[in-house]
Amino acid sequence: xxxxxxxxxxxxxxxxxxxxxxxxxxxxxxxxxxxxxxxxxxxxxxxxxxxxxxxxxxxxxxxxxxxxxxxxxxxxxxxxxxxxxxxxxxxxxxxxxxxxxxxxxxxxxxxxxxxxxxxxxxxxxxxxxxxxxxxxxxxxxxxxxxxxxxxxxxxxxxxxxxxxxxxxxxxxxxxxxxxxxxxxxxxxxxxxxxxxxxxxxxxxxxxxxxxxxxxxxxxxxxxxxxxxxxxxxxxxxxxxxxxxxxxxx
Amino acid sequence: xxxxxxxxxxxxxxxxxxxxxxxxxxxxxxxxxxxxxxxxxxxxxxxxxxxxxxxxxxxxxxxxxxxxxxxxxxxxxxxxxxxxxxxxxxxxxxxxxxxxxxxxxxxxxxxxxxxxxxxxxxxxxxxxxx
Numbered sequence: 001x002x003x004x005x006x007x008x009x010x011x012x013x014x015x016x017x018x019x020x021x022x023x024x025x026x027x028x029x030x031x032x033x034x035x036x037x038x039x040x041x042x043x044x045x046x047x048x049x050x051x052x053x054x055x056x057x058x059x060x061x062x063x064x065x066x067x068x069x070x071x072x073x074x075x076x077x078x079x080x081x082x083x084x085x086x087x088x089x090x091x092x093x094x095x096x097x098x099x100x101x102x103x104x105x106x107x108x109x110x111x112x113x114x115x116x117x118x119x120x121x122x123x124x125x126x127x128x129x130x131x132x133x134x135x136x137x138x139x140x141x142x143x144x145x146x147x148x149x150x151x152x153x154x155x156x157x158x159x160x161x162x163x164x165x166x167x168x169x170x171x172x173x174x175x176x177x178x179x180x181x182x183x184x185x186x187x188x189x190x191x192x193x194x195x196x197x198x199x200x201x202x203x204x205x206x207x208x209x210x211x212x213x214x215x216x217x218x219x220x221x222x223x224x225x226x227x228x229x230x231x232x233x234x235x236x237x238x239x240x241x242x243x244x245x246x247x248x249x
Numbered sequence: 250x251x252x253x254x255x256x257x258x259x260x261x262x263x264x265x266x267x268x269x270x271x272x273x274x275x276x277x278x279x280x281x282x283x284x285x286x287x288x289x290x291x292x293x294x295x296x297x298x299x300x301x302x303x304x305x306x307x308x309x310x311x312x313x314x315x316x317x318x319x320x321x322x323x324x325x326x327x328x329x330x331x332x333x334x335x336x337x338x339x340x341x342x343x344x345x346x347x348x349x350x351x352x353x354x355x356x357x358x359x360x361x362x363x364x365x366x367x368x369x370x371x372x373x374x375x376x377x378x379x
Contacts, residue, residue, distance in 0.1 A: 070269070071268045071269030097256075097257055097263065098256050099256065108254060171258075172256060212353070215270065215272075215273060218272075227353075228351065230326065231345060
């Protein structure tokens with residue numbers, strides 16, 4: 001590991017209870033290969049123990065440390081400082097948008113979890129619905145079949161970090177919108193397999209609320225491709241409606 | 250019952266803030282701005298048509314005003330907004346039904362290039378007439 005050191009100024013969003021928002025500045029000597037979360041932890045450990053933020057796994061699995069770094073939604077545990085600033089530069093750290101702020105950089109993610117619950121988002125998916133290889137959005141040509149009856153399952157990609165909800169320009173003006181992560185969770189189950197989902201997603205707060213900004217896909221750290229999945233869900237909804245119109249099930 | 254917690258959001262202002270946005274986000278922002286511009290123009294257009302009811306003199310006076318460079322520039326903005334909004338509408342309609350979603354960035358670049366080419370064509374036509 002290189003001994004290179006950078007001097008970086010961190011401008012950190014602060015908010016406690018009903019107090020007005022303020023930004024605190026901390027100048028640190030860091031390795032450019034460290035991650036933004038490392039710097040935030042160091043600020044908490046050595047400069048201000050009242051700083052509140054969420055984190056857990058440090059390897060992009062838990063989805064707890066999502067923040068806005070220089071205005072862009074990032075999973076801070078996998079965002080190297082080198083990627084977001086330069087020696088002598090600044091890094092602005094803010095909480096995710098479109099969620100209530102609990103304190104400083106920590107937000108209340110209930111909105112996301114409730115939406116995931118509404119669509120009964122699964123922790124595992126059939127392999128043919130969510131292939132492991134390729135572009136991650138089209139079923140592979142040949143899905144391996146287990147020797148015994150049944151199907152292979154895989155863990156869901158979505159780590160429920162909330163970056164997609166924060167980046168979505170529509171989620172900030174419609175608190176009832178299910179949001180990209182939940183709609184992607186619905187698409188992965190498919191309406192044909194789970195017809196009850198139709199009424200949940202075919203509504204103003206479901207697939208039709210999306211305005212195709214694709215910011216969700218741009219910030220997703222897990223390659224879930226929520227933008228594509230919402231569009232595919234629309235296609236499924238229209239197909240189901242046409243079938244219903246023609247009297248088919 | 251507890252009041253709903255206030256979202257950390259600037260509401261509609263976030264629709265128009267390009268900072269930190271990616272290509273698709275820029276497409277969204279320009280789509281919104283062009284939609285607002287075209288809506289305002291629709292009202293101005295109706296006001297202009299209302300001049301017809303006030304007799305030929307009023308209408309001729311309005312047409313003379315409309316030939317001023319600032320108004321012509323405004324008309325060019327309407328053409329740019331119309332072209333962008335219409336072409337981007339086709340892009341969104343396609344992707345909304347699962348067509349070419351993975352190419353939405355390329356489609357947006359094509360929309361911008363076509364808008365620029367169309368705007369240039371109409372700008373030359375307008376300047377050559379006036």
